[in-house]
Amino acid sequence: MGDRERNKKRLLELLQAAGTGNAHCADGAADPDWASYKLGIFICLNCSGVHRNFPDISKVKSVRLDFWDDSIVEIAVVLQFMTRNGNLRVKAKYEARVPAFYYVPQANDCLVLKEQWIRAKYERQEFMADGKIISPPGNREGFLWKRGRDNAQFLRRRFVLLAREGLLKYYTKEEGKDPKAVISIKDLNATFQTEKIGNPHGLQITYRREGHVRNLFVYHESGKEIVDWFNALRAARLQYLKMAFPELPESELVPLITRNYLKQGFMEKTGPKQREPFKKRWFALDPQERRLLYYKNPLDAFEQGQVFLGSSEQGYQVYEDLPKGVRGNRWKAGLTMVTPQRRFVFTCPSEKEQREWLESFRDVLSRPLTPLNLLPASTESGCSR
Ligand SMILES: [Zn+2]
Structure with missing residues (x-):
């Protein structure tokens, strides 16, 4: 076995070692197959891209694809360092006191959130137990x-x-x-x-x-x-x-505290009689408020209308397909939403979009209503705007 293979084998053992937390990305949740040999942690491909932007904080290599006999790297020292540290230990150090309000980015969050999380954590060391006291934001x-x-x-x-x-x-x-x-x-x-x-x-x-x-x-x-x-x-x-x-x-x-839309995108909708021409609208699904908002354009100041989504038990349902006799305009992939008050008919630009909307609607309808769900005055606000 050559040096490269031996080093790689050792790293793979470390990656899987029980009790180290190395099996979950140190900065997210995905499976890691990259290592920051400057911090002594294992991270996922996505986070490795963020680390790469900050060479002062972190140095990354792929566990499987990179060669670990690089002349830049003193491999014996690196392996010792990686063994001593590991994700759980490094997390305990750099995430000792993350405030409850602080947003820790998830896998599908945008780059700026991930970059600032990495910098706050390792560069500014805002969350270390013995770090600088950072006063809560306040005004x-x-x-x-x-x-x-x-x-x-x-x-x-x-x-x-x-x-x-x-x-x-x-x-x-x-x-x-x-x-x-x-x-x-x-x-x-x-x-x-x-x-x-x-x-x-x-x-x-x-x-x-x-x-x-x-x-x-x-x-x-x-x-x-x-x-x-x-x-x-x-x-x-x-x-x-x-x-x-x-x-x-x-x-x-x-x-x-804050929430993201469960899904957004264009669909076409028709009116209450379902004989009106289908019109293209931008839709945004707010899962917490259980509301589907629609807009003429994605960046409009106000919505054109909103649909409250109750629960399946209350008779709210969503079907794949259009009701008999209803035909869409340009798009064929249809969805029908039934609320106690009326039926909504949508068409999606692709079958993939149709599937995603269907799953997202079903997700919301299957959630029980909480006391926090504001009871709506009406299920669909007027189209006054
Ligand atoms: Zn990650």
């Missing part, structure tokens, strides 16, 4: 680029978060006293929507206004700034939730 003030409501231009706007008051305000004039909007943290959600907004730091902030959901689309040039804003909003949300639901443990409140 925050600064400029964000905000997309105009009626044109696609992004303009610099001053945002002010008052955590204790539970308010987010923004101003159109730099010195202005009157805010353009005063948003209650109670109704606020924030979700990174980089593709939709067309910016790698694009954040969507939503809140309720007069029975509708208002969307703000913002970004900041700095990845750290936008992720700090996101976590400051999350901290304020958690503070609010703790006050609103004092009987619930923190672990049950954390998933309610």
Whole structure:
């Protein structure tokens, strides 16, 4: 057995060694087959791409595909180091005190969240037990680029978060006293929507206004700034939730802080008679509020309508296919949603989309209603906008 094979065999043994936590990516959840030999951890392919951007923090190689007899690497030292460390030990060190509000990115989250997680953890060492004391975000003030409501231009706007008051305000004039909007943290959600907004730091902030959901689309040039804003909003949300639901443990409140859409995309829909022409709309499914929102365009300020999705027990159902006699416009792959009030008919651009929507709808319908699900005044808001 050559050196290379022996070293690779040793690394594979380490990767599978019980009690090390090496079988799960140190920064996510996927199966790791990369190693950071600077940190002494095993990570997945996806996270290795993020680590590669920060050579001062991390140095990565593929366990299986790279050669481990590189002259750059003192292999004996590396193997010893990897043996001494391992994912669980390194996690215990760098994740000793991750605040409950801090958003730990998942596999399908956007790059800016993953990058800032890696940097906060290993570079700024914000979560180490003996690290610098980082004060909780609290109030925050600064400029964000905000997309105009009626044109696609992004303009610099001053945002002010008052955590204790539970308010987010923004101003159109730099010195202005009157805010353009005063948003209650109670109704606020924030979700990174980089593709939709067309910016790698694009954040969507939503809140309720007069029975509708208002969307703000913002970004900041700095990845750290936008992720700090996101976590400051999350901290304020958690503070609010703790006050609103004092009987619930923190672990049950954390998933309610902010939420991502379960699915988004274009479908075509017809009207209540199902004889109206099918029209292309952008749909977004909010699983927590159990609402399917639809828009003329993905970046509209307000939805055109919304459908409340109750549970299967209440008679809500979704079928693959169109009702007899109903024919779509351009798209053939159909879906029928039955609510106690009416039937909704959609067509999807592909069978893959149809399958994904069907699964997402069924997922929501199968969830039991919680007291947190706001009871809707009506199942579909008017199409006044
Ligand atoms: Zn990973």
